[in-house]
Amino acid sequence: MAQRIDVKDLDVFYGDFRAVADVSMVIEPRSVTALIGPSGCGKSTFLRTLNRMHEVIPGAHVQGTVLVDGVNLYDREVDPVAVRRQIGMVFQRPNPFPTMSIAENVLAGVRLNNRRISRSDAADLVESSLRGANLWKEVKDRLHKPGSSLSGGQQQRLCIARAIAVKPQVLLMDEPASALDPISTLAIEELIAELKNEYTIVIVTHNMQQAARVSDRTAFFNVTEAGEPGRLVEMDDTRTIFSVPSQKATEDYISGRFG
Amino acid sequence: MASTDTVTRTDAPQPTTHELLTRPDRRRHTVDRVMRVVVTLAFLVAMIPLVSLVWIVLSEGYHRLSPYFLAVSMRGVFGGMDAGGIYHAIVGTLLVTGAAAVISVPIGMMTAVYLVEYGRGALARAVTFFVDVMTGIPSIVAGLFAYALFAIFLGPGVRMGVAGAVALSVLMIPVVVRSTEEMLRLVPNELREASLALGVPKWRTIVKVVLRTSAAGIVTGVMLAVARVIGETAPLLITLGVVDSINYDLFDGRMMTLPVFIYRQYSQGLVPCRPDQLDCIATINFDRAWAAALVLVVIVLLLNLLARVVARRFAPAKGH
Amino acid sequence: MSGQRLQAEAEPELAPAPLSVRGGGHDRAGRVFRWLATGSGVLILAVLAAVAGFLLLEAWPALSASREDLAAISWIPDDGSLLGYVGPLVFGTVLAAILALLLAVPVAIGIALFISHYAPRRLADVLGYLVDLLAAIPSVVYGLWGGLWLAPKLQGVWGWLSDNLGFIPLFEGPAATPPRVMMTVGVVLAVMILPIVTAVSREVFLQTPRLHEEAALALGATRWEMVRMAVLPFGRSGVISASMLGLGRALGETMAVLMILSPGLTYSWALLMAGRHQTIAANIALQFPEANPLGVSALIATGLALFVITLLVNMAARWVVSRRAAFSGAN
Numbered sequence: 001m002a003q004r005i006d007v008k009d010l011d012v013f014y015g016d017f018r019a020v021a022d023v024s025m026v027i028e029p030r031s032v033t034a035l036i037g038p039s040g041c042g043k044s045t046f047l048r049t050l051n052r053m054h055e056v057i058p059g060a061h062v063q064g065t066v067l068v069d070g071v072n073l074y075d076r077e078v079d080p081v082a083v084r085r086q087i088g089m090v091f092q093r094p095n096p097f098p099t100m101s102i103a104e105n106v107l108a109g110v111r112l113n114n115r116r117i118s119r120s121d122a123a124d125l126v127e128s129s130l131r132g133a134n135l136w137k138e139v140k141d142r143l144h145k146p147g148s149s150l151s152g153g154q155q156q157r158l159c160i161a162r163a164i165a166v167k168p169q170v171l172l173m174d175e176p177a178s179a180l181d182p183i184s185t186l187a188i189e190e191l192i193a194e195l196k197n198e199y200t201i202v203i204v205t206h207n208m209q210q211a212a213r214v215s216d217r218t219a220f221f222n223v224t225e226a227g228e229p230g231r232l233v234e235m236d237d238t239r240t241i242f243s244v245p246s247q248k249a250t251e252d253y254i255s256g257r258f259g
Numbered sequence: 260m261a262s263t264d265t266v267t268r269t270d271a272p273q274p275t276t277h278e279l280l281t282r283p284d285r286r287r288h289t290v291d292r293v294m295r296v297v298v299t300l301a302f303l304v305a306m307i308p309l310v311s312l313v314w315i316v317l318s319e320g321y322h323r324l325s326p327y328f329l330a331v332s333m334r335g336v337f338g339g340m341d342a343g344g345i346y347h348a349i350v351g352t353l354l355v356t357g358a359a360a361v362i363s364v365p366i367g368m369m370t371a372v373y374l375v376e377y378g379r380g381a382l383a384r385a386v387t388f389f390v391d392v393m394t395g396i397p398s399i400v401a402g403l404f405a406y407a408l409f410a411i412f413l414g415p416g417v418r419m420g421v422a423g424a425v426a427l428s429v430l431m432i433p434v435v436v437r438s439t440e441e442m443l444r445l446v447p448n449e450l451r452e453a454s455l456a457l458g459v460p461k462w463r464t465i466v467k468v469v470l471r472t473s474a475a476g477i478v479t480g481v482m483l484a485v486a487r488v489i490g491e492t493a494p495l496l497i498t499l500g501v502v503d504s505i506n507y508d509l510f511d512g513r514m515m516t517l518p519v520f521i522y523r524q525y526s527q528g529l530v531p532c533r534p535d536q537l538d539c540i541a542t543i544n545f546d547r548a549w550a551a552a553l554v555l556v557v558i559v560l561l562l563n564l565l566a567r568v569v570a571r572r573f574a575p576a577k578g579h
Numbered sequence: 580m581s582g583q584r585l586q587a588e589a590e591p592e593l594a595p596a597p598l599s600v601r602g603g604g605h606d607r608a609g610r611v612f613r614w615l616a617t618g619s620g621v622l623i624l625a626v627l628a629a630v631a632g633f634l635l636l637e638a639w640p641a642l643s644a645s646r647e648d649l650a651a652i653s654w655i656p657d658d659g660s661l662l663g664y665v666g667p668l669v670f671g672t673v674l675a676a677i678l679a680l681l682l683a684v685p686v687a688i689g690i691a692l693f694i695s696h697y698a699p700r701r702l703a704d705v706l707g708y709l710v711d712l713l714a715a716i717p718s719v720v721y722g723l724w725g726g727l728w729l730a731p732k733l734q735g736v737w738g739w740l741s742d743n744l745g746f747i748p749l750f751e752g753p754a755a756t757p758p759r760v761m762m763t764v765g766v767v768l769a770v771m772i773l774p775i776v777t778a779v780s781r782e783v784f785l786q787t788p789r790l791h792e793e794a795a796l797a798l799g800a801t802r803w804e805m806v807r808m809a810v811l812p813f814g815r816s817g818v819i820s821a822s823m824l825g826l827g828r829a830l831g832e833t834m835a836v837l838m839i840l841s842p843g844l845t846y847s848w849a850l851l852m853a854g855r856h857q858t859i860a861a862n863i864a865l866q867f868p869e870a871n872p873l874g875v876s877a878l879i880a881t882g883l884a885l886f887v888i889t890l891l892v893n894m895a896a897r898w899v900v901s902r903r904a905a906f907s908g909a910n
Binding site: 068071081083086112 | 275276277279281287
């Protein structure tokens with residue numbers, strides 16, 4: 001299932017403005033990679049280029065390559081819709097579809113490809129996805145209630161269930177817990193630790209403790225001044241980054257001197 | 260197709276990542292592309308009436324249009340005569356629409372002031388609701404109302420300019436209220452507070468600060484409201500009737516307006532010309548209708564354009 | 580929107596009453612000004628009451644007239660029944676409006692989607708303005724265009740419809756020439772209500788939360804699937820109320836019908852045949868100039884019926900809008 005991602009010399013542009021410059025990194029399969037850095041350093045922008053979600057923003061484009069299992073996502077023959085199916089995404093704020101029930105939300109992605117999924121297959125998939133997202137016990141009696149009736153933390157886990165229901169190879173998470181209370185955050189973090197057994201996970205976070213808790217490797221992004229592009233400063237094992245970073249900027253950021 | 264077996268657990272050979280990323284689902288892509296075409300087509304279809312209407316009004320209207328056409332009335336014009344113009348209709352349109360504006364603008368503006376600055380409770384809610392209701396009154400009903408109003412006091416069969424102005428006012432007031440209200444609500448409260456803190460009474464604050472700040476927006480709204488009613492036909496057909504000569508008096512007798520003129524010419528249809536009548540133009544009525552329509556469309560579009568210019572030119576001032 | 584509303588509600592507190600304690604001329608001027616403002620608001624209520632009241636008053640002679648008197652009016656059926664007269668008119672009015680709605684709404688949704696989600700952003704504003712221009716054109720010009728330009732062009736199409744689909748009652752032939760028929764009216768009315776339906780739908784579509792659109796795209800939805808998953812469910816009630824507003828407009832439209840339709844008073848479904856239908860508004864405009872006092876009274880009675888119908892439709896539209904506002908406010 002899980003795949004390795006190779007990013008080489010990636011630049012991201014908004015129109016003429018270069019937002020992120022010159023990123024190269026390797027993201028290992030079945031591991032959690034955290035992207036940290038101050039606001040505006042381009043970490044979320046970079047995350048979106050991993051499943052071509054940045055293309056939603058008018059004028060956004062990239063140079064460089066992102067190889068997934070050796071296939072460049074930006075090859076001419078690659079289909080962005082297929083990319084997003086293989087590389088799922090969870091957003092900062094939980095966004096279940098308000099007009100759909102909990103079960104329909106889980107099935108939303110699957111139904112795109114397979115409209116005639118049998119009822120029992122659908123029920124199995126709903127259960128396995130919700131179990132995978134540690135939500136099954138809480139919602140199994142109200143699968144037909146609207147998704148918006150859940151609490152914020154539950155909604156976010158529903159979104160994770162929705163993302164893993166299409167069986168992607170990679171899961172991207174853009175500050176998945178920043179809008180949640182501490183208890184829900186803990187639940188999400190525990191879930192991430194379980195999910196990494198099956199998926200390659202990349203998570204953007206503002207919360208350094210969270211990065212230290214959940215990730216195996218950490219990449220630090222920084223931007224020197226406004227108008228300059230964000231850059232990858234360094235990337236290493238999380239333990240190394242948080243104990244003996246090789247760059248001064250990383251140490252300053254981690255010790256709370258800026259950002 | 261490949262789409263049906265993605266979830267079933269048959270152990271077909273696992274597709275490679277390359278296949279997964281490059282093999283789009285044919286059906287879904289086709290649907291997507293078809294819908295893109297459909298949506299674009301819908302837009303193009305809607306452009307057909309706009310383009311054809313503007314084109315036909317221009318091309319049919321311009322050869323009758325001349326200074327003469329604008330300067331004379333239809334008095335003494337009959338049959339297929341190559342004569343007659345819309346002076347009386349322009350006069351009528353300007354007078355009736357002007358009178359409607361004179362009635363509607365103060366009432367509409369003051370109502371908006373009431374709703375924004377004073378109104379609360381049941382009365383304000385009722386006014387808001389009924390302004391909405393008024394927006395939906397069919398124009399012919401507004402015409403019937405104005406007629407009924409004047410017929411009760413002046414007897415049946417009454418036709419006069421001011422009745423038409425009342426009918427148009429019923430249509431115009433809600434538009435003025437809505438647009439003014441919107442503009443007044445855009446005025447930041449800090450401005451009101453600053454003025455009140457200087458000891459300026461509330462009504463002077465409203466006149467000198469609130470209304471002045473939103474003046475451009477209100478003017479825009481009024482122009483759009485005028486543009487909307489200047490093309491009204493049905494209520495004027497009922498309250499003003501039709502007439503061929505010039506009438507400057509809003510309080511006495513029938514009056515012609517541009518939209519009614521267009522309808523009148525159209526409904527008279529083709530003129531039966533004998534072959535030997537060289538000065539008889541069979542399509543003269545239609546020609547006049549097109550020319551008058553051109554004048555009316557130009558007026559309406561100019562008003563819209565002007566409103567937009569006013570709005571754009573003064574809009575940035577609102578924030579400060 | 581809600582921000583403005585909040586501001587408005589906060590307003591009375593920010594500008595409290597103590598001003599009236601101030602003595603002298605200012606006080607009187609302030610009171611007069613306030614009175615004028617309130618009076619204008621009350622006047623609007625009075626005008627609306629007057630519309631209903633005067634119409635009822637003027638319609639009363641016809642409502643209370645004997646059948647013989649009514650039958651004496653040339654254009655009222657011989658049995659002299661006012662209801663028998665109003666019935667086909669109401670039928671024709673509703674038929675024309677619904678036909679226009681059926682033709683306009685799908686196209687309007689398409690245009691609204693095109694402008695909100697397909698056209699390049701810079702182009703979208705211009706396109707929106709072009710559609711708004713359609714709304715600015717006076718109805719009498721639409722009538723002229725429909726009667727002299729469009730109708731001859733549609734003749735062939737209607738002929739083909741009645742030849743090939745004539746077994747469907749709606750397309751029963753032979754198609755009239757010239758096509759001064761309900762179908763043509765429906766097309767012209769559809770064009771006329773297109774801008775309002777489009778404008779309101781476009782606004783709701785543009786308000787679709789980005790979160791939901793991105794959720795759909797991140798699941799691997801194509802653009803159209805994103806529209807179906809996120810945009811259309813979100814905009815449904817907005818489109819419904821837009822359609823109701825369009826319906827209200829189509830119900831009251833006079834000139835286009837008057838200038839195109841060859842009138843008749845029947846309950847006929849044959850949209851391609853002439854002399855079958857008439858709408859209330861067009862009928863009033865047609866008969867009013869030549870009507871005697873009782874005839875005018877009868878016409879005003881039909882106008883009252885139109886007033887009530889449009890009132891109900893518009894109020895229903897507002898209700899849908901307000902329910903939607905409450906719904907989204909709760910989230």
